[in-house]
Amino acid sequence: MTRVTTPYRHERGAERRPPRAAAEERVWYASYGSNMRRARFETYLSGGRPSGAARTYAGCRDPRPPADSRLMHLPGALYFATESDVWTGGRAFYDPDAPGSVPARAYLITGGQFFDVVAQEMDREPGTGPAMDPTALAALPPGGRLRLGGGRYETLVHAGDVDGVPVLTFTAPWSMGDVAANPPSAAYLAHLAGGLAEAGAGDARAVARYLAGCPGAAGYWDEEEIARLV
Numbered sequence: 001m002t003r004v005t006t007p008y009r010h011e012r013g014a015e016r017r018p019p020r021a022a023a024e025e026r027v028w029y030a031s032y033g034s035n036m037r038r039a040r041f042e043t044y045l046s047g048g049r050p051s052g053a054a055r056t057y058a059g060c061r062d063p064r065p066p067a068d069s070r071l072m073h074l075p076g077a078l079y080f081a082t083e084s085d086v087w088t089g090g091r092a093f094y095d096p097d098a099p100g101s102v103p104a105r106a107y108l109i110t111g112g113q114f115f116d117v118v119a120q121e122m123d124r125e126p127g128t129g130p131a132m133d134p135t136a137l138a139a140l141p142p143g144g145r146l147r148l149g150g151g152r153y154e155t156l157v158h159a160g161d162v163d164g165v166p167v168l169t170f171t172a173p174w175s176m177g178d179v180a181a182n183p184p185s186a187a188y189l190a191h192l193a194g195g196l197a198e199a200g201a202g203d204a205r206a207v208a209r210y211l212a213g214c215p216g217a218a219g220y221w222d223e224e225e226i227a228r229l230v
Contacts, residue, residue: 036196088185
């Protein structure tokens with residue numbers, strides 16, 4: 001397990017480091033949602049339709065598999081909000097300013113692949129949509145954000161560094177307290193729980209306890225119900 005530490009929480013006022021990454025340089029993409037399942041994430045890289053999904057993904061322009069993957073813990077909190085058109089129920093979002101710790105499965109990929117994954121999350125073809133500059137993102141200090149647009153997963157977060165490599169993820173432009181919570185569906189919870197277990201975040205009971213405590217799921221799903229889904 002790797003715990004990601006971020007000495008800075010906001011871009012403003014923090015010392016910016018010189019650009020160090022180009023599209024071919026490595027980054028850790030930290031998934032806290034459905035891409036924790038390796039088989040699903042690989043469809044974002046090579047293209048295809050994940051098992052049980054209604055959508056086919058174009059894949060990255062560079063389809064190479066991750067060079068490595070590991071369990072990480074990001075500072076912040078996971079919560080469920082909005083309505084998923086794939087899973088129904090609430091989607092998972094990451095609030096890096098909230099107290100807590102979020103287990104995530106991190107994949108070592110290139111900066112170019114990371115931007116292509118972001119495009120596909122927003123239902124766009126890789127290489128289309130807002131201009132994505134890996135150099136600009138790499139210049140963010142740990143805790144910095146890069147907002148590409150107002151979409152649900154268009155705010156990129158530099159969550160910290162591991163072994164000198166930036167840990168990147170994406171989330172919504174709003175904070176947890178700015179949006180109404182929405183309970184996730186059973187299918188989505190089962191998928192997240194399976195991804196957490198696959199990543200080594202704990203057994204069924206530990207994973208269920210974590211998810212049952214996340215805003216949106218808390219008070220709607222209890223630990224026993226989620227453990228049965230696992």
